Amino acid sequence: MRTRRGQYNPKAMNMCNLENNSNVGVKRRKVEVIAGDNQMGCRRKLKMSPEIARKRRDFFDALPDDIVLCILRKLSSTAACPADFISVLVTCKRLNGLGLNPTVICRGSRRMLAVKAKNWSESAHRFLKYCSDTGNVEACFTLGMIRFYCLQNRGSGASLMAKAAIGSHAPALYSLAVIQFNGSGGSKNDKDLRAGVALCARAAFIGHVDALRELGHCLQDGYGVKRNIAEGRRFLIQANARELATVLAANPDAVVPRSWLAWNPARPLGDTSCPLLSDFGCNVPTPAPHPAQQFLSEWFSGRTPGPGLRLCSHSRCGRPETRMHEFRRCSVCGAVNYCSRACQALDWKLRHKMQCAPAERWADGNGVNGGNGNGNNGYGDANALVDDTDGNDEGEGVVNG
Numbered sequence: 001m002r003t004r005r006g007q008y009n010p011k012a013m014n015m016c017n018l019e020n021n022s023n024v025g026v027k028r029r030k031v032e033v034i035a036g037d038n039q040m041g042c043r044r045k046l047k048m049s050p051e052i053a054r055k056r057r058d059f060f061d062a063l064p065d066d067i068v069l070c071i072l073r074k075l076s077s078t079a080a081c082p083a084d085f086i087s088v089l090v091t092c093k094r095l096n097g098l099g100l101n102p103t104v105i106c107r108g109s110r111r112m113l114a115v116k117a118k119n120w121s122e123s124a125h126r127f128l129k130y131c132s133d134t135g136n137v138e139a140c141f142t143l144g145m146i147r148f149y150c151l152q153n154r155g156s157g158a159s160l161m162a163k164a165a166i167g168s169h170a171p172a173l174y175s176l177a178v179i180q181f182n183g184s185g186g187s188k189n190d191k192d193l194r195a196g197v198a199l200c201a202r203a204a205f206i207g208h209v210d211a212l213r214e215l216g217h218c219l220q221d222g223y224g225v226k227r228n229i230a231e232g233r234r235f236l237i238q239a240n241a242r243e244l245a246t247v248l249a250a251n252p253d254a255v256v257p258r259s260w261l262a263w264n265p266a267r268p269l270g271d272t273s274c275p276l277l278s279d280f281g282c283n284v285p286t287p288a289p290h291p292a293q294q295f296l297s298e299w300f301s302g303r304t305p306g307p308g309l310r311l312c313s314h315s316r317c318g319r320p321e322t323r324m325h326e327f328r329r330c331s332v333c334g335a336v337n338y339c340s341r342a343c344q345a346l347d348w349k350l351r352h353k354m355q356c357a358p359a360e361r362w363a364d365g366n367g368v369n370g371g372n373g374n375g376n377n378g379y380g381d382a383n384a385l386v387d388d389t390d391g392n393d394e395g396e397g398v399v400n401g
Contacts (some may be wrong), residue, residue, distance in 0.1 A: 193224025
């Protein structure tokens, strides 16, 4: 080879028996000399001809879109976390395009849409909005709760929850019932107890345990409905039985502890109560909260809902007040406040039964709380909730109903 200056420098090359590869169908060869340990080797980069490339084509490219969409729909409905679905979207361009198909997104499970509060961003907001636009009721409920309580966009949040409720989403129906009972997002005069009872009845019919328990307490106390103690008691027992059945169905091979069904060995003399007959349910493990409630708990763990506003005392609820003195308080101690009787029942089993003690100011005999000096509210319920008045920070209230 001659250089630009006219010099001739021969260069030795190791062809590595290239004549033996004449029938492979190689279009281009690139030889790279490797030196090491006084040995010479070569590495060839081969580019296959179009005929051979077609024969070695990936079988995934030959699958029809209908089959891939069916697989993605199954994945979105059974995903255990958002990462399970996102890892598929980033695999290739085809899976990304088909994975965002509305027929796939509308089947997404609640765990696939479980956004963490620490990861909340505008892109997460847009993704939930896209999922809700496809008709995913879980996305409608989750985004509705976030907008109503966290972003304080009451109208948009309530409309999204209503959209999920129209799709017979039981948690959305019950959340709207809590909003009606408390008049959330408005004044105390905006409470609609009858609408709350109707929404609870619909959610209980679908199978929501908390709604069934709330409906039983409403009937027992005459709260928003004509008082019927026997019917309310029947609903409470049904809620306890359904709660126990849900736990057993989730763990079919688990050994049922005797404490779930047995009488309390430390019960007072003459007390024949059974966990199935309790107002607060069986002694079963507390169910995992909905991802929307988990988001609320994480969101308000590092920030306050507003001046003078409180969170529901049930640690797994996360709902904040939208105005002062919105939530009802325990009629015995007055130290805790709840957005609903269902949260009171869950928190009672979790921690409050070890902390609740009568307070002097709740047994002063002035008649404002309907107390009779022993923690009862006049209806025989030792742990009823009383309403706070909007103009009194001392929390004088009236018995529900």
